[in-house]
Amino acid sequence: MIIIAGFVLMSAIGSLAREQDAVPTTEPATEPAATMPSAQILSLIADLDNPDFSVRQAAENKLIDLGNEIEPMLRSAMEGKLSDEARARLNDVIGRLEESRLLHATITMHYKNTPLQTVLNEFAWQAGGDLEVRHPTVTSYAQDRTASIDLDHADFWQALRTVSEVSGLRPGLGPLGITLAPSPQRALVQIDLAGPYAREAGGLLISPRTCQEFRMINYSGNQPMIPTTLSLIIDVIPEPKLHVIGASNFNWLRECVDDKGQSLVPPGINPRFVRPMARRREWWWPLQVTFQPTPQMGTKIARLRGQLDFTAQTRSEIIEINDITHARDVTRNIGDMALTVRSCQKTNLNYQLSMTFQGVTSGDAMLQDFLTSVELVDDDGQAVRRQAFNTTPTPGGVLINIVFLPSMTTPTKLRWERTLEQKKLSVPFELDNLPLPTGP
Secondary structure, eight states: OOOOOHHHHHHHTOOOOOOSSOOOOOOEEEEOOOOOOHHHHHHHHHHOSSSSSHHHHHHHHHHHHGGGHHHHHHHHHHOOOOOHHHHHHHHHHHHHHHHHHSOOOEEEEEEEEHHHHHHHHHHHHHHHHHHTTTHHHHHHTTTTTTEEEEEEEEHHHHHHHHHHHHOEEEEETTTTTEEEESSSOOOOOOOOOOSSOOETTTTTEOOOOOEEEEOOOOOOTTTOOEEEEEEEEEEEEEOOSSOOOEOTTTTTTEEEEEEEBBBOOOOSOOOOOOOOOOOOOOEEEEEEEOOOOTTOSSEEEEEEEEEEEEEEEEEEEEEEEEEEGGGOOEEEEETEEEEEEEEEEEEEEEEEEEEEETTTTOHHHHHHHHHHHHHOOTTTTOOEEEEEEEEEETTTEEEEEEEEESSSSSOOOOEEEEEEEEEEEEEEEEEEEOOOOOOO
């Protein structure tokens, strides 16, 4: 079958089962959202046409800060009489609120002494991701445990902190995104939400990982050991609802000064630390920069400013083929193209998938999108990791062979989240007071 989702969130949460026996401590809202602008909203809209630029800008920023709940009021106000300036600014506010709603989760949960698994399932559903909350290690841990939680319109990172605290589960980063687990062993990268140096910006957690110093001593000149380079690594982790499909750390560093006011920005870009833009789903990516220390360098990075430029998926199409291990010559038509599964067989514990894609060539963006996002998933929605793939041009198309790693469960379907719309985003961020590993 083919499933089409009008918004990327649906692709991320379709496999999650929400508990039916959950009883929130507050009744879900049944009243429609208010559409008539309140007095506060009308006052701010009036300020959008104020002769003073700073007043206009402050009013626009305040409307954005009020959040998605006021969007129906603003759309209602757009139907009234407005100046060109006010209408343009109000349209910009609505666009930014809509973008926030599409790309960022807002978590509201009110539970008291509720089964922990129910709380975890609900959190994952609202977050727009899997979070591996139905992994056997988590379900076993959650059995016979309860939790109480109160969140109102919290952003994902705030909600993740709270859920981690009330559940005792640790957040980490697995091969397919953020996970919650009772022990850190399953995570590839630990997420320290309590770290003093991490910052949040635009749905991203920006967390310094290491700053490593390299030293040398010049024996021929009888000189003391001096630092030669400092390598700083920063992890960038997007929230689950923010589907980053292309990211680069090229030219991300804008300013970096130590606590003596000296610039640490190296001249030029070190190609070793530049990764080209990719179309795969980015669950995290590292930023790296190498500084050239001096004897007069301070002991801290007083201020580091950067900007992250990336592409986010805003609309997608989900294409699924069921009973994948028994599928033979099953075709799905996508416009004037045809995707055909020839076979999916288990060989030496790996799953070997053979397909043809008619109507594309080896360099097509759609083929690259397919190769980086196609998955085999089991009944619980758990994805089987890809190990390798190769493509061979054929008359009118491409032959594709993909090897998937061994899985504890049998895959039941092929799933491809095809990107239909995307948006380029820029997120500025700032870090401060990072200790430097300099010393005698």
